[in-house]
Amino acid sequence: MLDAWLYEADPVPGCRNCAVEKRKLDQAVEAGDRRARFAAAQAIRQCGHGTGA
Numbered sequence: 001m002l003d004a005w006l007y008e009a010d011p012v013p014g015c016r017n018c019a020v021e022k023r024k025l026d027q028a029v030e031a032g033d034r035r036a037r038f039a040a041a042q043a044i045r046q047c048g049h050g051t052g053a
Contacts (some may be wrong), residue, residue: 007037009044017047 004042011018021043028036 007041009041011044012049015049019045
């Protein structure tokens with residue numbers, strides 16, 4: 001289902017950028033904030049998986 005994909009993402013282990021966005025994603029899920037959840041999931045999916053610059 002497309003809706004589920006929009007709100008989910010798999011962070012890459014060891015990527016600092018993904019780790020930051022994953023924390024935001026978890027907080028958004030806990031708060032029930034769909035907009036923040038979408039934004040964090042999108043950031044993880046679009047991450048270049050660097051080490052955090």
